[in-house]
Structures are given as structure tokens and as C-alpha cells.
Amino acid sequence: MVTIIPIDTPTLGDRSYVAHDGEVALVVDPQRDIDRVLDVVHEAGVRITHVFETHIHNDYVTGGLALAKVTGAAYHVNADDQVSYDRVPVRDGDVVEVSPALRVRVIATPGHTYTHLSYALEADGEQVGVFSGGSLLFGSTGRPDLLGPEHTHALVHHQYHSANRLAAELPEQAQVLPTHGFGSFCSATQSEATSSTIGQEKRTNPALTQAEQEWVDELLAALDTWPAYYAHMAPANAAGPDAADLSAPATADKDELRRRLEAGEWLVDLRSRTAFAAGHVRGTFNFGIDGQLATYLGWLIPWGTPVTLLGETPEQVAEAQRELARIGLDRPAAAATGSPEQWTDDRLGSFRTATFADLAQVRHHREVAMVDVRRTPEWDEAHIDGAVSLPLHELLDRLDEVPDGEVWVHCAAGYRASIAASVLARVGHHVVAVDDSFDEQAAPAGLPVVATARPLTVGS
Structure with a gap:
């Protein structure tokens, strides 16, 4: 019998996994703070003997090498990945005997990266699941464009065939156990699902239900930008990062x-x-x-x-x-x-927070500038007529485009608006942060919400 324990990192939209047979455990795609993994195996009373990486990650720094060093586990990384540390190289078709009860079959699934691997887990002779990393996700796949536009065309077609290979080679009851897809920008599109099987994906995942070119066209059209820090993740992971140093920082007066x-x-x-x-x-x-x-x-x-x-x-x-x-x-x-x-003897800064209803009321009395800091696809879907689109991730480079006067800044729910408001207040703008739900409150408040140059009415 096998127990599979996901370790969620919801702020990055990722999952790591511990799988064990009651005595020994394997770990897939551990995050940098490996104490969370060690706590899980300690509570389960098992020891880690194998650590697997599905790919050289683009959205976080791995804890795989550090975990392998601490536990003495074998560290399995694609033989074709160019890394600067010792690892157990694995390739498509390899079978790793974790214990008499647990086996892992290596499956090449390029698409998210060229060297991406998935790991089919067999327990007592039954194929129980596949750790699919950034390949087959819940209702989606990993995005194929993180290596640059010159590689996207090749990778998106690889991704399609990799997803279909997993669907063809694994039984319908096998669990799909992805690393990405829970809000991660490594996912091509997002799903609300928290679990799935090969059979369920075969019925609902566009990569498995659509013709190849149709799927490719729709996926590429849906891709948005990704966080700038991604550029630093793959080099760090190829270099072999240490475990996170979480000792308390020095206190500043x-x-x-x-x-x-x-x-x-x-x-x-x-x-x-x-x-x-x-x-x-x-x-x-x-x-x-x-x-x-x-x-x-x-x-x-x-x-x-x-x-x-x-x-x-x-x-x-x-x-x-x-x-x-x-x-x-x-x-x-x-x-x-x-x-x-x-923290200071100086006068504190402050700014007003408000709702979309407040914004609608103010607009009846005077002109105010509106800055929308959501990403471009969000803006394209629906936005307030007359607002200025300045996506949060571009704001520091486009401060000269911020209108003069009183600036009302909003996003989808308030978190990004507060970040933007702090940026604008820092450079002297008179700012009001809208702390409210755009989708639920903007149009009902009477604001002129438009989409593709078409006005939206309440309930549309």
C-alpha cells in the first residue's frame, strides 16, 4: 500500500509530493524550505531514500539537492540536464526500485522544458499515479514559452504529444499528480480542480480532447506574461542551491x-x-x-x-x-x-481606501484619474471606460504615464492595488486604493465597464 502526501505552496501555486510504503519514502519536486518535507516524513515515521526532479524549475528554487544531502537519498535528475552537481542521471524508460513495494518508471515528457520528465508510480504491481510536474496538469498543461519565443513553437507541440503519451500509457484510474497548476504562472491556464485521474483528464482536458493544431492555437492565444524573477530560477537550480537559511535577520532601529x-x-x-x-x-x-x-x-x-x-x-x-x-x-x-x-519619528504616510461604489459616486461630482493595474488579458476582458491600463509589473517603468491629480487605483480584489498605491504614494501621488471586487462590484456600482469595445450591463 502506498500513501501519497501533497505539500502545497499556495502562494506560488505549486505542490511537492511525498510517497511512502510505511518504511521508505520518495519525494518529488521539493521546495527550498525542506523542513516541511522533513516534518512530513518524521510524522509518518519513514525515511527518504529517493528524491526526483521533474525538471529544472523556472518558478522556484529547488530543495532537491539539499534534501538529498541531508537524508543521504539518491537524487534523480534528467541525464541531459546541464547541472553542476552530482546526481543519479535518469532517462526515458528507466525504472527505479524504491522498495520491494514501490517502483518509479521514468517517462520523457518534453514541452514545459526540453528535458522534462514524468514519473509513473507503481505500488505492489499497480500503476497508481504519475508525477507529471509541468506536463499534464488538471484541465491544462504547463506553459511552453518559458525558454523564449524561439523555442515556443517546438515546445508547444512536444507538450501536446507528451500529455497524450501519458494518457495512452497509464490506466484511467491512475492519479494525476502535477507540480504546477494551482495558481502558478507555469501553468498555461488555470483550473479549480484539486485532484484528478488520467480518465478524468481524457474526458475534459483540451490537450486530450482537441485536435493538435486547434489546441496549440488556443493555448498560445491564452498565454500571458510571467514574473520577472523566473529568469533567475533555472540558473540557480542548475547550480545546485543549498537549503534555505531561515535564521532570524538582524533587527533594525x-x-x-x-x-x-x-x-x-x-x-x-x-x-x-x-x-x-x-x-x-x-x-x-x-x-x-x-x-x-x-x-x-x-x-x-x-x-x-x-x-x-x-x-x-x-x-x-x-x-x-x-x-x-x-x-x-x-x-x-x-x-x-x-x-x-x-519604525520612524517622522510623520506617517496614509491614503484613503474605497469601494467601486465610492468611485462611482465621486465620478458624479468631479473628474478623477483611474489606473487599472491588472494584467492585459484581464483588462481586455473587461475594464472601466476611461481608466488607464498600467499593469502592476510594468508600473515602476511607466510612472511617467500616471495621470496627474487624484489617482484611484484598482485591481481585481485589492491586493495589487495596495502594492501599486504604495508605489505611487512613494513618488508623491495623491492616491486612493480601491479595495473591492472588480468582477462583482464595478458594473453593479454603475461604472461604465466595457469589454472588446462593448458596454457590459449588470448580470452580463
């Missing part, structure tokens, strides 16, 4: 925080967007610990800029430090906890 601000470093306030808007140290950025902190901080920050974390509690700082270590932002320059009054 008011004078040090001021010096760091004046030096152009990033001071990141981890509090909620409501708390930040009510009062914050001027010049700081708001990346709340309650959202996709690592994704958006990693996307916006000039790589290599020192980061100081400001949190209400040491636990907030520790959580943020863990999140950032997963994408290679390893050691915060410093940290401070408490409240903004404890």
Missing part, C-alpha cells in the same frame, strides 16, 4: 531604517493593506503577508536590491522570509516588528 530608505533599499511592510493605508513609514512598499508576497515582490524588485521586512510580529517576518527564500531572495538585510510609530 529607526536610524538604520532611515539610512536604508535613503540608500534606495526596499523596506517592505508586511501588514494588511487596510493597516498600511491607515498609516505607514513614508517610502515603504506594501506587500502584505496575506497575499502572493513572493510572486509580486520578486516580479517588481530590481534583482539584488537589499530588502528589509517590517511586520507586526516576528512570525510575520519569519513567514515572509520563508516565502522569499523559495524564489532565491535569501537573506533579508534587516527586520523590524511592531507598528509604524516604532
